[in-house]
Amino acid sequence: MNRDDYRLSKAELHQFREQGYLGPFDLYSGKYIAEKYKELRGELFNREFAVYDLPHTSLLAGYDRHLDIDFFSRHILKREIVGRLGSMLGPDILCWRSELFPKYPGDEGTDWHQADTFAHASGAPQIVWPNDSGFGGAITVWTAITDATEENGCLRFIPGTHEEMVYDESKDMQYSPEDVNKLEKDGVRRGFFGYDYRNLQKDPNFVPDESEAVSITLKAGQFVIFWSTLMHSSFPNSTTRKTRLGFTARYVPTSVKVYPETDTIEEYGSVLSLEKYGVVLASGQDIYKQNRIVTTNRRGQKFVQDPA
Secondary structure (H helix, E strand, O other): OOHHHHOOOHHHHHHHHHHOEEEEEEOOOHHHHHHHHHHHHHHHHOOOOOOOOOOOOOOOOOOOHHHOOHHHHHHOOOHHHHHHHHHHHOOOEEEEEEEEEEEOOOOOEEEEEOOOOOOOOOOOOOEEOOOOOOOOOOEEEEEEOOOEOOOOOOEEEOOOOOOOOOEOOOOOOOOOHHHOOOOEEOOEEEEEOOEOHHHHEOOOOOOOOHHHOEEEOEOOOEEEEEEOOOOEEEOOOOOOOOOEEEEEEEEEEOOOEEOOOOOEEEEOOEEEEOOOOOEEEEEOOOOOOOOOEOOEOOOOOEOOOOOO
16 A cells, blocks of 8 residues: 555544544554564663763653664654645655653653644744744654553543644743652642643633543554644553553654754753754655755664655
């Protein structure tokens, strides 16, 4: 099958525009991803080829591993993913970031949040759409490397909340690592990796309507697609032995500027050099030439688009 076989139907596009998310979709078999996970655990600790000079214990250690781990380099270009994204973003698409999200037994949940320019941690926009686009944010593809259940911390969405930002990402949000796993809101342990997302609320009295929330349970090897501006969160991991691991890849059209006018990322108490960073052309062509594109990962594997 080629990418066109995965283009969304009119009904699917309507659902995505109304709700802000779509899925889950099958990608890998449970047996395959379980075996691959065993290999990946060792690779994740090896930062010899990673684009950022960080210890594996850093909160940012999971950033952009598609730029050095072959499995993730292939994953971001899978036709099952990119074919569907073409219906949403058009034919010319960049993958500009990936992140690994482990949630270990006992870890807190992630608080409700939205991401438009992704300036929430540093105050500086990381992606900028053209002024006349009328859009913002990125498409996030969240893939379950392990099963994601309500008990071990699956995602939660509030459908239809992607059209309006209730947070101001330019506001100051102080990084407080001492608060990790300690913030409690409405009787639930949930923070934002050392930040308190409530500090960005435009209305300090705003409370997300959790009665409208849906749980996004995924089997290992499945993925879900959503706008980053959709209100989303995750449950705490209330288990004693089951780690939840998700891998997100974030996509925008080639018309979007990525990390404009900066050569560093400043988040979560770290400053990262973008010297080895580049976006990946996931589909089509780049006629704008405003972002540095890398054509191979740090180990030398080429980023090859799946056939159209």
